[in-house]
Amino acid sequence: MNHVADPLVTLAARLAPAFEAVAGRTGVDPVVRPSDRADAQANGALAVAKEIGKSPREVADAVVAAANGLQGVCASIEVAGPGFLNIVFDNAFLGGELAKVAADDRLGVSLAQRTRKIVVDYSAPNVAKEMHVGHLRTTVIGDALVRMLEFVGHEVIRENHIGDWGTPFGMLIEHLLDLGETEAADHLSLGDLDGFYKQARAKFDASDEFKERARARVVLLQGGDGETSRLWKLLVGLSTRHFNAVYDRLGVLLTDHDLMGESAYNDLLPQVIERLDKLGLLQESDGADVVFPPGYTNRDGDPLPLIVQKGKGGFNYATSDLACVIDRVERLGADLLLYVVGAPQAQHLSMVFDVARMAGWLSEPSEAVHVAFGSVLGSDRKMLKSRSGEPLKFIDLLDESLTRAEAAIAEKNPDLAVEDRLAVARMIGIGAVKYADLSTDRVRDYVFDWDRMLSFDGNTAPYLQYAHARICSIFRRAEVDRTSLRSIVPVIAEPQEKVLALAALGFDSAVADTLDKYSPHRLCTYLYDLATAFTSFYEHCPVLKADDEVRRSRLALCDLTARVMERGLGLLGIDSPEQM
RNA sequence: GCGCUCGUAGCUCAAUGGAUAGAGCAUUUGACUACGGAUCAAAAGGUUAGGGGUUCGAGUCCCUUCGAGCGCGCCA
Known part of the structure; x- marks a missing residue:
């Protein structure tokens, strides 16, 4: 049994x-919330009053009279307004809770009550195409969710569903042959994947002869022809090298081990059709094999089908997505499938999930969730593009983040050794990009703005990192063994100490809330609150100059704050430099 | 036309159905012989797009109007 760290949870x-005693039934929610009038407030009396036909204040008074489990937790509890309970925590209680959390490697974050096997589908770039800004959110959000899910004890299977199959590969392989393998390999290893793709595309559009070769090559590829497969693997390998370079620079967990491209489901595709057919779900419509999940209509108001086999016999992404569901549930035994995919695909995924449920492939306790996200916009509020109008290359984005962060550090901390500057700039720059992406509600579009995300003020990664670095600076001067601080009970006296203590103790709830909705911005907001609580504490409560007992107590608060900040940022995939 | 998502301070964003809707930026005013001022304290800024409804209580839930973005049968 985990200790409950958050005082609000304990209070509830x-x-x-x-x-329950007052309401005369079980299962009453006290509705405990943070409060700006006290340390916490409990709002449950109003609902109970309605239920039992008494006045809210009467109920609130009765609750206070009946509450006998609060000794040692609360310093005061009083009825206010129409029937709210305002609660002030006992400082000694908070000190004790801090000590428990400080002694815990998990910093109070409890393990999931039910451990699940979770497949997270994210990133998914296309082979022979360069990663661009369109892959930013899925990669960053997916990575953060994976880290958090693993931290609370789930078994997480990362799946990078790369686009490594389908009709474009005929033309790509033919273009590869035209160029000659070595030259093509040189070309591609330079990282100019887009150029290669565009050349192939241009030939495909211009030449009937090439078009015919490309089509024939697709047939060979799908038929398993040895030489064709070898060339295909060459293309995939060159592309994944590019992906890995980006992932490495970005600092995400994805590796070759997580690759699970469309080609991996190739053998399953015919089975998808067969099984749907046997279940009687398959219908023929305009020459294609389709399933009609209820509740979807097209332009004309007619039922909208999910096409699983094209008129010419080929499979499409719906087939592949259904195969994924089967594979993930039946082979891997996953009971939660997370799809970190852009919001525009909502209808498609919804239809896929519905069909999978109709077919019985997705049933309790297994479930699929579309973790949707909005677009990255430029300052013109349109989809972010490079100056040339092309999608912004991922690698250019990373380069610019580094350049800008390095310039900022050089200007603001010229004392930092040059050899450290680059490493720190990487943490700041990448952190800024990731945090900007994670810190707003994922379902909304957000405006990409270098100056704002790299600002050291406001809800940004550098501000949080700065709070952490300041604490590290204190410890460079303090000459204490940080681990020795983790067994003492901090004394909470000043208001700023209390605010900071409550913030630090809320880490568990912040992680839980974040995972409840798969919304990383909740953890970001929490960490920002923690950072502001710390800077306020830092201004008002001298640490190193304080008398011995207070000094040790405040050092303990600093230590815990820094650990929560580092761990919290770590769960978002962001590093915490000790100096910046 | 239908569907989904969104609409909150000048700007960028928060707010598990709870009291007086919060931050940051920008603006204004204070605090630098500094544990890192890369900061802090404060002021000002709102009919939560409009209108109905449910509820003891609505930015949040329901209906509706307006506006924006994205989808809507053989690309993925």
């Missing part, structure tokens, strides 16, 4: 019996 548990 202690208060619940009193609410």
Whole structure:
């Protein structure tokens, strides 16, 4: 049994019996919330009053009278307004809780009550195409969710569903042959994947002869021809090298081990059709094999089908997505499938999930969730593009983040050794890009703005990293063994100490809330609150100059704050430099 | 036309159905013999797009109007 770190959660548990006694039933929610009038407030009396036909204040008074589990937790509890309970925590209680969390390697973050096997589908770039800004959100959000899910104890299977199959590969392989393998390899290893793709595309559009060769090559590829497969693998290998270079620079967990491209499901595709057919779900419509999940209509108001086999016999992405569901549930035994995919695909995924449920491939307790996200916009509020109008290359984005971060550090901390500057600039620059992406509600579009994300003020990665670095600076001067601070009970006296203590103790709830909705911005908001609580504490409460007992107590608060910040940023995939 | 998502301060964003809607930027005003001022404290800034409804209580849930973005049968 994990210790509950968040005082608000403890309070709710202690208060619940009193609410239940007054309401005369079990399962009453005390509705404990953070408060700006006290340390916490409990709003449950208003609902109970309605239920049992008494006045809210009467109920609130009765709850206070019945609450006998609060000794040692609360310093005061009083009825206010129409029937709210304002609660002030006991400082000694908070100190004790801090000590427990400080002694815990997990910093109070509890393990999931039910451990699940979770497939996270994210990133998914296309072979022979360069990664661009369109892959930013899925990669960054997916990575953060993976880190958090693993941290709370789930078994996570990362799947990078790369686009490594389909009709374009006929033309790509033919172009490869035209260029000659070695020359093509040189060309591609330079990283100019887009140029290669565009050349192939141009030939495909211009030449009937090439078009015919490309089509024949697709047939060979799908038929498993040895030489064709070898060339295909060559293309895939050159592309994944590019992907890995980006992932490495970005600092995400994806490796070749996580590759699970469309080609991996090739053998399953015919089975998808067969099984749908046997279940009687398959219908023929305009020459294609389709399934009609209820509730979808097209332009004309007619039922909208999910096409699983094209009129000419080929499979499409719906087939592949259904095969994925089968593979993930039946072979891997996953009970939660997360799709970190852009919001525009909502209808498609919804139809795929519906069909999978109709077919019985996705049933309780297994479920699929579309973790949708909005677009990255430029300052003109349109999709972010490079100056030339092309999608912004991922690698250029990373380069610019580094350049800008390095310039900022050189200007603001010229004392930092030059050899450290590059490493720190990487942490700041990449962190800024990731945090900007993670810190707004994922379902909304967001405006990409270098100056804002790299600012050291406001809700940005550099601000959080700065708070962490300041604490590290304190410890460079303090000459104490940080681990020795983790067994002492901090004394909470000043208001700023209390705010900071409550913030640090809320890490568990922040992680839980974040995972509840798969919304990383909740953890970001939490860490920002923690950072502001710290800077306020830092301004008002001298640490190193304080008398011995207070000094040790405040050092302990600093240590815990830094650990939570580093771990929290780490869960977002962001590093915390000790100096910056 | 239908569907999905969104609409909150000048700008960028928060707000598990709870009291007086919060931050940052920009603006204004304070605090630098500094544990890292890369900061802090404060002021000002709002009919939560409009209108109905449910509820003890609505930015949040429902209906509707307006506006924006994205989807809507053989690309993925």
